[in-house]
Amino acid sequence: MLRIILADDEAMIRAGVRAILASDPDIEVVAEAADGREAVELVRKHRPDMALLDIRMPKVDGLTAAAEIRRLAPDVGVIILTTFGEDEYIARALGDGASGFLLKSGDPRELIAGIHAVAAGAAFLSPQVAQRVISELSRGSGGGRMGRAAQARERVEQLTDREREVLGHVGSGLSNAEIARRLHVVEGTVKAYVSAILSRLSVKNRVQAAIVAYEAGLVDDSA
Structure with missing residues (x-):
């Protein structure tokens, strides 16, 4: 209980x-x-x-x-x-x-x-909150942001194409169920991808992973 x-x-x-x-x-x-x-x-x-x-x-x-x-x-x-x-x-x-x-x-x-x-x-x-957190934390300009972007791109290079695709959806604030529907796979498969992504990126949770996705340019924030 x-x-x-x-x-x-x-x-x-x-x-x-x-x-x-x-x-x-x-x-x-x-x-x-x-x-x-x-x-x-x-x-x-x-x-x-x-x-x-x-x-x-x-x-x-x-x-x-x-x-x-x-x-x-x-x-x-x-x-x-x-x-x-x-x-x-x-x-x-x-x-x-x-x-x-x-x-x-x-x-x-x-x-x-x-x-x-x-x-x-x-x-x-919640996915909506995650997206707004990412946007808030990723604001700013200049060399600091450019340096973070370069580091983020290096980090995501170690992922497979499919893992980068899943990471982009995480960065967009989608839930596992929504990602599963997008990719036409079962939700358990998405959970396994997310777990592998967290491990490869050495981040504690999907929020930190989403920030990496945003800074690496995997998220289209123009929508």
């Missing part, structure tokens, strides 16, 4: 998320908070498996709470709930210990999948 702390300052949002989580018999919401400070205290009290935090909350916001939770209980996974209007916070949160980023308006199945992925030790971003 995965024990969850849920924190959001809007009662209706908490009720909706709780209803989604109740559909999975392996997930239990053990406590709820209306602000980040309360969320940290609940983590201290209950020692859950995971904290699901709204990015914007009064007193202490989700990012500050995430960093504090990681210091207090590094074994507790943290997932941030966000909206499309908060891109500037997402990049910051990558360094604050959060393991997942999900859109409040996203598919409820992504929430369930994200919780299980983080519980298994992986990072999880």
Whole structure:
């Protein structure tokens, strides 16, 4: 059973998320908070498996709470709930210990999948969030970006043609299921490709892999 702390300052949002989580018999919401400070205290009290935090909350916001939770209980996974209007916070949160980023308006199945992925030790971003993170982190110009691009191209040269194709789709923010449909293969095959890509590129998760894809020019960001 995965024990969850849920924190959001809007009662209706908490009720909706709780209803989604109740559909999975392996997930239990053990406590709820209306602000980040309360969320940290609940983590201290209950020692859950995971904290699901709204990015914007009064007193202490989700990012500050995430960093504090990681210091207090590094074994507790943290997932941030966000909206499309908060891109500037997402990049910051990558360094604050959060393991997942999900859109409040996203598919409820992504929430369930994200919780299980983080519980298994992986990072999880909804495809839409992943693409916006990549765009935000890849902004800039000049020699620094050119140098990163050259390094990224060298790194992807070690991949097979098929792996580069899959990496490009990862960089575009597609899920494994969407990539499988594009390539006319089963989802398990895509998972195997992604695992091999992460290993070959020496990156920790698909977000970092997607950034490499973007900087290597495998992603068409003109669309």
